[in-house]
Amino acid sequence: MDATTQPRASILAEIDMRLFAPIVANTVLLHVAVILARVNTTYRAIELDLSVLWIGVISTSFALLPAILAVPCGRFIDRGHDALTIWIGSGLSFLACAGFALMPANAATLMFNTALLGIGQLGCMAGHQMICVRAARGPRGRDAVFGYHMVAIALGQGLGPLIISWLAGSARLPPTRTVFFIGLIVSAVCFVVSFGMTRAPKPARVEHNDAAMSIADLVRVEGLVAYVVASVVTITGLDIIVIYLPLLGTERQIDAGTIGLLLMVRAVASMFARLVYVPLIDLMGRMPLTYCTMLSPAAAFLFIALPLPLWLLYGAVIVSGIGLGVSATLTLSGIVQVAPARARGTALSLRLTGNRAGLVVFPFLASLVATISGIGGVFVVVAALLAGATGGVWRARGNRGTQAGE
DSSP states (O other): OOHHHHHHHHHHTOOOHHHHHHHHHHHHHHHHHHHHHHHHHHHHHHHTTTTTHHHHHHHHHHHHHHHHHHHHHHHHHHHOHHHHHHHHHHHHHHHHHHHHSSSSSSHHHHHHHHHHHHHHHHHHHHHHHHHHHBBBBSHHHHHHHHHHHHHHHHHHHHHHHHHHHHHHHHHHSOOOHHHHHHHHHHHHHHHHHHHGOOOOOOOHHGGGGGGGGGGHHTSSSTTTHHHHHHHHHHHHHHHHHHHHHHHHHHHOOOHHHHHHHHHHHHHHHHHHHHHHHHHHHHHOHHHHHHHHHHHHHHHHHHHHHHHOOOOHHHHHHHHHHHHHHHHHHHHHHHHHSSSOGGGGGHHHHHHHHHHHHHHHHHHHHHHHHHHOOTTHHHHHHHHHHHHHHHHHHHHHHHHHHHTTOO
16 A cells, blocks of 8 residues: 555645645636536527537637637736636636526527637636646646646536436436526636635746747747647547537437436546546656547547447547547646746647637538538547647657657
């Protein structure tokens, strides 16, 4: 027992839990609220008999303004305003959930509240990432902090579908009004919890060099663009499965309760993978683990596109959850690893910009693909993107040379 408990104790010793504990609570609550709203928006759109193209446009609105605001948000955080950014983001998320629950349901209100929710989530996630950097003591602590932070995200993303599955039972659609009101309550608690965040110390606010590095100089840092692109594709994969698995279920006559369980299983698989994230790096090395966990969900998405029996669909969803759960974490920590310390907030905001740009473009393109080939075609496209991004990371690492231990 000593051999197993000692490494765990040493990892936790490299984390400032006073900073990190409120992040975990806020992260879980935020992602429960977001996943409830986003999955339920798809079902509400089905109730309104909106087209697949309209659903793609509504999904795109989640990322459009955040794609524009992410870099200014990162500059704001680099001046020491990470906690304030989380307070604002949590408040906007609460207002969006209130809109979903209380405003009349139509395409315009769904799109408006989805956009507001996207801005709120951007503020929270950008602030979370920077406080995670502050909470880590050393590189190993940073890997642990990001791993546990992503576990919190997966936990929130798993609890949301579980709630929907429980409410829906064997019905084709869940009670959408009830789901939106539960999301409103969760977002209110999230907003209250956000005030437990600790502000950055004063020296971090007045470092003028933090904002000195231009975006052009930053993107020329070796390996940064490859990690950002890989992050875009992995986050897109996570988003696509949340938005389009319910549509795949309606196309294949799979009830909403089962789809909710599939999404929950995917999130649990991601959470488990992130719990063993640091030992996996020690066992396999950072780069082999990156390649494996990007190619395995690519294969899983190809299987999801096929008319599989339900038990095989569960298997494919589990593989996608494990692979995307780890690769999304690796790309996040990889950006922090290669970015200059004085511009980490901006580098992380570039990641969020790329992620949101991907969530603007890919869902819309996916909707066009779905109108031609059916929902399964969407998953084939994402599989190809994951394979291509893996090649990009491999080429970038080849140019830099393999670092020791990787």
